[in-house]
Amino acid sequence: MMTKRFAIRSDEPITVDTLERCLDCLAILMDQSPQGGEVYLPIFERLESELATAKAKEDMMERARVRAARFMQEHSIKK
Numbered sequence: 001m002m003t004k005r006f007a008i009r010s011d012e013p014i015t016v017d018t019l020e021r022c023l024d025c026l027a028i029l030m031d032q033s034p035q036g037g038e039v040y041l042p043i044f045e046r047l048e049s050e051l052a053t054a055k056a057k058e059d060m061m062e063r064a065r066v067r068a069a070r071f072m073q074e075h076s077i078k079k
Contacts, residue, residue: 008022015054016058019050019051020051026047030044
């Protein structure tokens with residue numbers, strides 16, 4: 001039985017960590033569901049998709065930061 005709870009405030013940004021926590025909690029709910037949890041599959045699928053998108057955006061931003069830093073260093077541009 002899951003005893004630890006977490007809350008997401010409506011003004012809190014949806015982050016990779018938030019989506020990971022939601023998926024973890026939903027997976028437990030699905031696993032412990034007397035009906036087998038299949039009713040939650042569309043939600044699980046959506047959260048996984050949102051997580052993949054969020055991770056891809058983070059990766060892209062990191063690549064952009066690296067590129068910008070390299071360009072600035074090569075051209076002696078200060079932040």
